[in-house]
Amino acid sequence: MRGLEVLAGNPQAKHRLSAGRGLSHAYILAGPAGSGKHTLAGLLARALVCSGKGETPCGACPDCRKAAAGIHPDVITVGEEGKEISVSMVRALRSDAYIRPNEAPRKVYLLPNAHTMNQSAQNALLKLLEEGPPYAAFLLLAENAGAILPTVRSRCELLTLAPVTEAEARAVLTARFPDRPAQEIADAARRCEGLIGRGITLLEGSGGRTREVQEAAGQLVKLLLDGPERVALEFCVGLEKWERDDLCALLEEGVEVLRSGMGRYRDTRRALALVGRLEEIRRSLDFHVGAGHVAGWLCAGSF
Numbered sequence: 001m002r003g004l005e006v007l008a009g010n011p012q013a014k015h016r017l018s019a020g021r022g023l024s025h026a027y028i029l030a031g032p033a034g035s036g037k038h039t040l041a042g043l044l045a046r047a048l049v050c051s052g053k054g055e056t057p058c059g060a061c062p063d064c065r066k067a068a069a070g071i072h073p074d075v076i077t078v079g080e081e082g083k084e085i086s087v088s089m090v091r092a093l094r095s096d097a098y099i100r101p102n103e104a105p106r107k108v109y110l111l112p113n114a115h116t117m118n119q120s121a122q123n124a125l126l127k128l129l130e131e132g133p134p135y136a137a138f139l140l141l142a143e144n145a146g147a148i149l150p151t152v153r154s155r156c157e158l159l160t161l162a163p164v165t166e167a168e169a170r171a172v173l174t175a176r177f178p179d180r181p182a183q184e185i186a187d188a189a190r191r192c193e194g195l196i197g198r199g200i201t202l203l204e205g206s207g208g209r210t211r212e213v214q215e216a217a218g219q220l221v222k223l224l225l226d227g228p229e230r231v232a233l234e235f236c237v238g239l240e241k242w243e244r245d246d247l248c249a250l251l252e253e254g255v256e257v258l259r260s261g262m263g264r265y266r267d268t269r270r271a272l273a274l275v276g277r278l279e280e281i282r283r284s285l286d287f288h289v290g291a292g293h294v295a296g297w298l299c300a301g302s303f
């Protein structure tokens with residue numbers, strides 16, 4: 001299979017797919033949200049419908065191009081993100097599967113949240129996996145392969161996707177967001193914990209409120225470390241008006257600011273102590289500690 005470089009990391013899954021023994025008619029793509037299941041499913045769908053010569057997907061035939069644009073009539077997505085795939089949806093899929101493909105050599109069914117199928121839905125699918133028409137192919141995406149019945153699993157090839165390294169995440173995010181500052185990319189690469197989808201969300205979301213939180217966090221850290229005390233107190237008192245969620249984001253961001261700046265601070269021990277304190281206050285917010293307390297607590301012990 002060609003084009004596997006679109007998927008970062010995951011050498012094992014890539015090795016299995018590049019082994020050159022043709023494509024299976026059913027795959028389970030298992031891995032946490034953001035681990036590349038959709039990226040790999042897109043590539044597999046193109047490879048399955050490709051009508052070009054040689055290794056697939058050729059990337060140039062009409063089938064590849066339509067599939068890449070998301071408009072191929074023989075690549076069918078079943079179910080919506082966040083919604084359960086019901087048995088009636090699987091039954092509808094089954095009747096559809098017996099209608100020959102429109103254009104491509106194969107018909108590909110993509111189930112983005114296969115882990116939401118209950119037992120009856122999975123059993124209905126199992127029949128199709130066992131006795132369905134030879135042109136039908138299935139891509140089942142699941143956060144955890146354990147949610148798929150062993151009988152269904154045994155009919156599919158399992159590809160497990162794992163988080164990538166921080167360096168790999170940084171490379172992918174840099175290529176995807178070429179205009180963003182290197183520091184922002186590096187922060188997202190560290191915070192996404194190897195889940196590139198999460199890194200993309202972090203970078204796409206860092207506008208609006210988040211930018212405000214980022215600026216406030218930078219200011220808070222600077223004031224708590226270097227003062228002047230009066231300004232720090234005023235700043236903390238101003239936080240009493242903040243919403244709980246924003247305060248949580250502020251404290252988390254403050255920890256990030258400190259961690260990424262560690263080594264640049266005059267007094268490392270003080271900076272480390274502040275990390276501990278911000279984390280402690282952040283945890284306390286999970287127990288309904290009020291914003292007023294947080295403001296006082298932030299200043300207490302800083303000077």
Ligand SMILES: [Zn+2]
Pocket residue numbers: 049050051052057058059060061062063064065
């Ligand atoms: Zn092609």
